[in-house]
Amino acid sequence: MIPEVYNFAMNAVPEGAGARPIRLLPDTLISQIAAGEVVERPASVLKELLENALDAGATAIDIRLDAGGVKRLRIADDGHGIPRDELAPALTRHATSKIASLEELENVASLGFRGEALASIASVADLTLTSRARGAPHAFALAGGHRDPARAALAAGTVIEVAELFGQVPARRKFLKSEATEFAHCGEALRRIALSRPEVSFTLAHNGRVAQHLKAETLEARITHVLGEEFARGARMVEAQAGPIGIIGMIGDPAQARASRDAQYFFVNGRFVRDKVLQHAVRAAYADVLHGDRQPAYALFITLPPAGVDVNVHPAKTEVRFRESQGIHQFVMRAVSAALSASAADAPVPMANAASGAPAAIVDGGADAVRPPAMFTPTPMSLFRAAPPAGQPQSQAAYFAMFSAAGATSRAMEAPAPSYLPAPLPEGDMPLGHAVAQLHGIYILAQNRAGLVVVDMHAAHERILYETFKKDLEGERIAAQPLLIPVAFNAERIEVATAGDYADALDRLGFEITPLSETSLAVRSVPALLADTDAKALARDVLKELQEFGSGEVLTRHRDELLSTMACHAAVRANRRLSLAEMDALLRQMEETEKSGQCNHGRPTWYQFALADLDRLFLRGR
């Protein structure tokens, strides 16, 4: 953006800058300067025009681009149109129908409101506006630079054609990239808009060929179409409401997280935003299920009263300011955490089942001659609380029915079974099934309805312990360890100010940080749990986070790291022999534990091999 303005200034300077009187700039020049902020490339034109179309109540929008949108960009909508008399003002700077007063600005619900877009675009390109207001006998067209609309033919709505973008501004044109790149940017702009309005259909054509067509559909379907089937398969729904604030959307499976942040879509009241408070909240929720530096994919929609958010921060409106950013942060983080917390038993968590089950009945069915009785004793370990439930006759029947579908095949499979399977397998509808063996002291093999489940027992147990530790600590008051010798450090002024502003929040976290001077702070108390960590670094991190996001998540992160290490040390190690009952208990616990699909370091804990997959390996059932 800057180069544009800068360029004008550069041209002006050589003529003896100091001597010129101060004057109002010509209108076109002002629009061109404004265009520098809003219109950066075809994609930004597309964004502005799509927003206008949506604000006009369009239900179907047709986009045609030529040469990446640089040569021609045409948008046709079926909205309410613009009456003849308003066509000329529409192309004038600061003219809009969307707001009329400051009160309305504070409660703005439309996507646009500045009244600058059309004028700005018209100042850097050839713009033609054709529109037929609802009820008008015919349409009128107005080209940029003209005052009088001419009659035109159009069934309904508005068509805006932008040609030769930056034709008159060679400096800006130089910054445009290749046709393919500009088209890709336009595609991204469309994706953002399309996600936010699933009830509107979009058609995008490039150089005369249809590149994408999205019909009016549900939000879920729209997200699937825009972010891809692969995302949708592992995605989880997020939905939460707290008073007037709501969030809905889909978040990607942690295991599918990617290296770049390109599939992260956040919408606030239907407007796409890039907001670090929101990004941070999601990131915090993903903290211990993501492997390394991976980035989660998501499309999330937040609705809140327009008064709760200031969108008038930047002309392009991708930045917003929340009145209650701390509350929003918490809200988003909780909602996403809850969605991620779904346990190994994704959909039907058999809580009731597990609770009512008869203890260790699983092994009573015979075949006792084959194995040593010791292996059947219910485990005394307290960490295996849930006793495996008894098999239910009807589901057992269903299980066998499933097998008999394969006919003779299943007979063959059953034949050798008694020698190593725990007898007539009582197959309740346990998502992770029942353990059948331990492999090399590392993996648990379990059999469930779908086929074979392989569980990394250390990773799984680690997660179970970790979640237990966390639950134990939650709700407890944070114990503080005051320091005998305070840790003093030189601080930025902003840190000193933050320490003062958030004294209460810090106190709740177990911190006491007091200013020594305008540029130094003393840590006088730290959370007892983290008493051995570097107090200065910890304090700095916490202050930074409080200042930026209004929350002290960094502490939870440090605490969780500690708990994670403890969990890792306490979890069963490889080569530890587990009895079937113990393994089953572990599986049941996984089903009840949040986030049990990943270990604390983001590695998967279990894997499902469907019977069909196995069949394929052996070329069966073809």
Add this chain to the structure above:
Amino acid sequence: MHLVTAERDALLKPIQTVSGIVERRHTLPILSNLLLTKTDGELSFLATDIEVQISTKAQCEKGQDAATTVAARKLLDILRALPAGANVSMELNNKKLNIKAGKSRFSLQTLAAEDFPTVSQSAEFKAGFTVGQKSLKALLALVQYAMAQQDIRYYLNGLLLIVEKGQAKVVATDGHRLAFAALAVESDVDRQEVIIPRKTVIELERLLDDSDEPIRIDIAPTQVRFQFGNVELVSKLVEGKFPDYNRVIPTGYKNSFSIAREELIGCLQRAAILTNEKFKGVRCVVGDGSLKISCTNTDQEEAQEEAEIDYSGDAIDIGFNVTYLLDVLAHVKSETITVALGDANSSALVTTPDNTEFKYVVMPMRI
């Protein structure tokens, strides 16, 4: 070339003395070696980790002077594994150190003695004093456990030694608690304040024995030297400003009580079984005539202990990290200890009746 022939123990002891500071892992291989120097009927042993250097010597038969370096760990393990009383001879042949004892034969690689990085001793050991080994050992034991470990405030990873006329004081703190002790010594030097690195303190305490044999302590601006028996320990000092301990040690506390040390240890150890394993908080309620100690953990389990004390001060409900209390109780040797308290948010002062120069300050924990 023949180096020495001696009974196993005569060699084992000096090697054990010096090899304690040899680090197991080094980027500089020669630092895992010992320097053996034979001069004029004396065999000297020297080890260093660049910060600290320990040397000692033993008598041996006269012969040609020689010097070499050999892996400390291996030499020590060999000597230890040989039967007690075995006659051991060492010979230096062709850059190998050959060890013979009975029918055992060992041949160790050596590195050139010239390459061994010995600590060059300062020329300005100005201040010095002499005390009995036993007294110094006891003095260090009173405070060394309170030193910080790998704190980024590097000056806390050591012990503050203050020498002034007639007195030596030692202070250690990790920022959470502080231990102070003093000892009367014969010295007439100007006040000196130095910070001795943690490793040196621990090694020194290990080497000192419970005898009245003297130990000579000399202080230079960047070094401290300890000489006792045949041993000489030279250590660099930690640069930096140690916190002002005087401001930390509270005075004028009116609420205090005495309690038998063993009894309090018992109470705390039992209660600590049910403390939160992550931060070891223990709650102490001091009231008329009784000290109640309680702990709870995240499983809602609870331990309660009560001890009778002679107390009539304010009722105080205060929390502590139990390790900080057990630490001091384990290291003071007196029958009873005295605890003085301000209020629930102020530090507690632990003293002993038989040593008025000992003070231990610990911050409470807000549970």
